[in-house]
Amino acid sequence: MGRCPARLCSMSKPSEKPAVTAAVIIIGNEVLSGRTQDANLQFLATGLNEIGVRLMEARIIADVEAEIVAAVNELRAKHDYVFTTGGIGPTHDDITSASVAKAFGRAFGRNAEAEALLRSHYKPQDVTESRLAMANTPDGVTLLENPVSKAPGFQIENVFVLPGVPMIMQAMFGGLKHILVGGDPILSKTITAFIPESVVAKPLGELQEKHPSVEIGSYPFFRGGKLGTSLVSRSTDAAALETVAEGIRALIRGLGGEPAED
Amino acid sequence: MGRCPARLCSMSKPSEKPAVTAAVIIIGNEVLSGRTQDANLQFLATGLNEIGVRLMEARIIADVEAEIVAAVNELRAKHDYVFTTGGIGPTHDDITSASVAKAFGRAFGRNAEAEALLRSHYKPQDVTESRLAMANTPDGVTLLENPVSKAPGFQIENVFVLPGVPMIMQAMFGGLKHILVGGDPILSKTITAFIPESVVAKPLGELQEKHPSVEIGSYPFFRGGKLGTSLVSRSTDAAALETVAEGIRALIRGLGGEPAED
Numbered sequence: 001m002g003r004c005p006a007r008l009c010s011m012s013k014p015s016e017k018p019a020v021t022a023a024v025i026i027i028g029n030e031v032l033s034g035r036t037q038d039a040n041l042q043f044l045a046t047g048l049n050e051i052g053v054r055l056m057e058a059r060i061i062a063d064v065e066a067e068i069v070a071a072v073n074e075l076r077a078k079h080d081y082v083f084t085t086g087g088i089g090p091t092h093d094d095i096t097s098a099s100v101a102k103a104f105g106r107a108f109g110r111n112a113e114a115e116a117l118l119r120s121h122y123k124p125q126d127v128t129e130s131r132l133a134m135a136n137t138p139d140g141v142t143l144l145e146n147p148v149s150k151a152p153g154f155q156i157e158n159v160f161v162l163p164g165v166p167m168i169m170q171a172m173f174g175g176l177k178h179i180l181v182g183g184d185p186i187l188s189k190t191i192t193a194f195i196p197e198s199v200v201a202k203p204l205g206e207l208q209e210k211h212p213s214v215e216i217g218s219y220p221f222f223r224g225g226k227l228g229t230s231l232v233s234r235s236t237d238a239a240a241l242e243t244v245a246e247g248i249r250a251l252i253r254g255l256g257g258e259p260a261e262d
Numbered sequence: 263m264g265r266c267p268a269r270l271c272s273m274s275k276p277s278e279k280p281a282v283t284a285a286v287i288i289i290g291n292e293v294l295s296g297r298t299q300d301a302n303l304q305f306l307a308t309g310l311n312e313i314g315v316r317l318m319e320a321r322i323i324a325d326v327e328a329e330i331v332a333a334v335n336e337l338r339a340k341h342d343y344v345f346t347t348g349g350i351g352p353t354h355d356d357i358t359s360a361s362v363a364k365a366f367g368r369a370f371g372r373n374a375e376a377e378a379l380l381r382s383h384y385k386p387q388d389v390t391e392s393r394l395a396m397a398n399t400p401d402g403v404t405l406l407e408n409p410v411s412k413a414p415g416f417q418i419e420n421v422f423v424l425p426g427v428p429m430i431m432q433a434m435f436g437g438l439k440h441i442l443v444g445g446d447p448i449l450s451k452t453i454t455a456f457i458p459e460s461v462v463a464k465p466l467g468e469l470q471e472k473h474p475s476v477e478i479g480s481y482p483f484f485r486g487g488k489l490g491t492s493l494v495s496r497s498t499d500a501a502a503l504e505t506v507a508e509g510i511r512a513l514i515r516g517l518g519g520e521p522a523e524d
Contacts, residue, residue, distance in 0.1 A: 029479050032317045033450070034308030035494060036481070038300075041322070046296030055294045057329070058322040060303070063479075067319070090460040091480035092467035130463035165482055188295070198352040201392035205354035217291050217325075218353035219298070220427055232297060 020183040022048055023075040024058040027068060027086040027096050028164055031060050039166045040085045047173060052182025052236075053081060063087055068099035076103075076159050081180065083173075086164030088153065090130045097154075100161055101138035111137040114152050121150035147171050155179075184236035189245045193257040194228040196220070203251045204231065207244065213237050214244040282445040284310050285337040286320040289330060289348040289358050290426055293322050301428045302347045309435060314444025314498075315343060325349055330361035338365075338421050343442065345435075348426030350415065352392045359416075362423055363400035373399040376414050383412040409433050417441070446498035451507045455519040456490040458482070465513045466493065469506065475499050476506040 024044050030036040038060065045055045056079060061067045068087075075082045087096030101108035114135035119127055134151040137143075144153035144160065148168045154161050160176065162169045193200075197220045208216045214235040221228050231248050235241045252259040286306050292298040300322065307317045318341060323329045330349075337344045349358030363370035376397035381389055396413040399405075406415035406422065410430045416423050422438065424431045455462075459482045470478045476497040483490050493510050497503045514521040 029477070029496075030481055030494065031303070032307055032320065033448075033494075033496065034304050034306075034311055034317075035450075035452075037304045041293070042296050042299045044296075045294055049296055055296075056324055058294065060320040060322075062318055089480070089482060090463040092463070092470050093479050128460065128464075131460040133463070134460070165484075167484065186295075188297075190297075198390065198393040198396070201352040201354070201395070202390075208354050215291070217355050218351070219292055220351060222427075222429065232292065232295075234291075234295065 018183060020053045020081070020181065021056045021079045022053045022081040022083065023056060023079045025068075025071050025075065025082065025084040026058065026060040026164075027063060027084055028060075029062050029093070032062055040164065040169055043166070043170055044083055044085075044173065047177065048081075048180075048182075049186055051177060051180055052185045053180060054183075054186065063093050063095055065095055065099045065102065068096060069103040072100055072103040072159060076157065080158060082159045083162060084159065085162045085169055088134065088151070088161060088163050090133045094133075096161060097137055100156060100159065104138055104156055104159075106138040106140065106156075108138055109136060111135050111141070111143070111154075113143055114154075117143075117150050117152060144172050145175050147175065186234055186236055187238055187241050188232060188234045189241055190230055190232045190262060191245060191248050191252070192221075192228055192230045192260045193252045193255075194223075194226050195252060195255055195257040196227045197229045199255060200229055200231070200251065203254070204248075207247045207251065211240060211244050211247070213240045216244065216248075280445060282315045282343070282443065283318045283341045284315045284343040284345065285318060285341045287330075287333050287337065287344065287346045288320065288322040288426075289325060289346055290322075291324050291355070294324055302426065302431055305428070305432055306345055306347075306435065309439065310343075310442075310444075311448050313439060313442055314447045315442060316445075316448065325355050325357055327357055327361045327364065330358060331365045334362055334365040334421060338419065342420060344421045345424060346421065347424045347431055350396065350413070350423060350425050352395045356395075358423060359399055362418060362421065366400055366418055366421075368400040368402065368418075370400055371398060373397050373403070373405070373416075375405055376416075379405075379412050379414060406434050407437050409437065448496055448498055449500055449503050450494060450496040451503055452492055452494045452524060453507060453510050453514070454483075454490055454492045454522045455514040455517075456485075456488050457514060457517055457519040458489045459491045461517060462491055462493070462513065465516070466510075469509045469513065473502060473506050473509070475502045478506065478510075 031038045048055050059071050087094045098108050137154050141154035141156045146152050153172050214233050217232040219230040233244045249259040293300045310317050349356045360370050399416050403416035403418045408414050410433050415434050476495050479494040481492045495506045511521045
C-alpha cells in the first residue's frame, strides 16, 4: 500500500492514512483506431477519487495477449488496485480473461458459479457455447455482479476485470465500490481567472513551494475568445487546501484579476 | 520499423510496406483526477491511422518526472513514433520538456530559435522569464510550429512533444503530419446489425480464422432499447477486406438479420 511518487505522497501528513493508488487498463483496438471515444476512464477516475483511491496511470492497449499480460503484471505490482475494462464478451477478440489467467499463471476454464448465473438468465435453448464462453475465468476468482446482463466480471487478487460497455461497467463498479479501501478522501478546489498562465506562473510556483502538502495544477483555457487559467488545488488536508485557495485568490487579485469559483 | 505484434503484422502481405507503429503519452494529473475528459487521444488515433501509422498503445501518466522518463524510454524503443501531449506550458507543473531531456540524457536549456519566436510574438514588456520558460528544450531538437500561440513543440529523434490544449495540439499535429512516414493505409469497414454478440460469435470466429490478413473486431451496443453488434474489419488489403465484408453480410443474413453500413 502507498507506493506513490514523492510528489503525491507529500499530499499526506504523517498522521494520515497512507495513499492508496490504482491503475486502469483499457483493452480494445476500437479506442486505438480512433473509432470510439473512451467513456470509461473519466468515470473510473472520478469514482476512485471519491473514495480516496488515487488513479496514478491508465493504459490503453490492443487486444494482444502479450500486451495484456505485461500491463497487468507491471501495474498490479506497482499499485494497490488495477481495473481492466473491455474484452470479456463472447467473440474471438475477447481475450482479456484468458490473458489475465496467464498473467497470474493460473488455469483458465469454466467457472461453475458464472455458468449457473448465465443458465438462470437465458432460456435453455439460448444457452449456447458462445454465451457460456463468458463463464470462463481464471481459477479462484471472486465474481463481480453484472446487474444489467448477468455475464459477470471478476476480482483476482488486486485486479478487477470489468466489461467495456460503459452502462454495464458503471453498474458493476457501483456494486464493488464498497469492497475497495481508500485512503483519506482527496479534496479539491478549482479557482479560475481570465489571466494567462504565463502571468500567474511565477507567484504560483512560489505558492506551490510554500505548500508542498497541496498539489496545485494550472490549466489554460480559451473561453469567449479570452485566455484564462484554471487553478486546481488538491489535498487530503482541508485546512491546507483553504490556505492555498486563499493564496490563489490573493494572487489573482494582485494581478488585477477576479477569482471565480464553481 | 515494424515491431508490431503478430496479430497486426498478419494484416500486411509480404509485398507490402512494413507496419509503422506509434504510442501516445498523455501527461497530466487533470485527466487522472477525472476533472478533464481527454480530448487528444481520439484525434491523434484518427490522424495517425489516416496516414498508415498504427497507434498501438496510449498511456496517461501524472506530472511526475520518473514516470515521464520511464514511459518515454520504454515506448520510443518499442515504436516508430511516440507523441506526448501536455506539460509544456510556463507553470511549475509543466515538467514534460525537462523530463524528456532527462530521458534522452541530454542537457536542458534555452533554445535560441524558440526564444526568438516568443520575442517576436510578445511586446518587449511582456517577454517575462515565465514566458521564456516555454523556450527551454532539450539540446538538439527540431522545433514544431505553433500557429496559434507561437510557443513551439519539438521533435527529438522519434519523439514528438506536443501541447495539451486540444486546439493548439491539433494545429501543431496538422503541421507535422507531412514529416511522418506511414505504412500502407489501414482500410476499415463497419457493418452493424441488431443481433447480439453472442449469436454472431461462433460464425464470426470461423470467418476470422479463415482471413488472418483482416482484423475483425466485434463491439456490442444498445440502441433504441435493442441489443446489436458493430463488426469492424481492418486491413491494408482492400480485396481481402471486401471478401470479409461480404462474409459478414452473409453471416448476418444467415442469422435472420439485416446488415447496415454507414
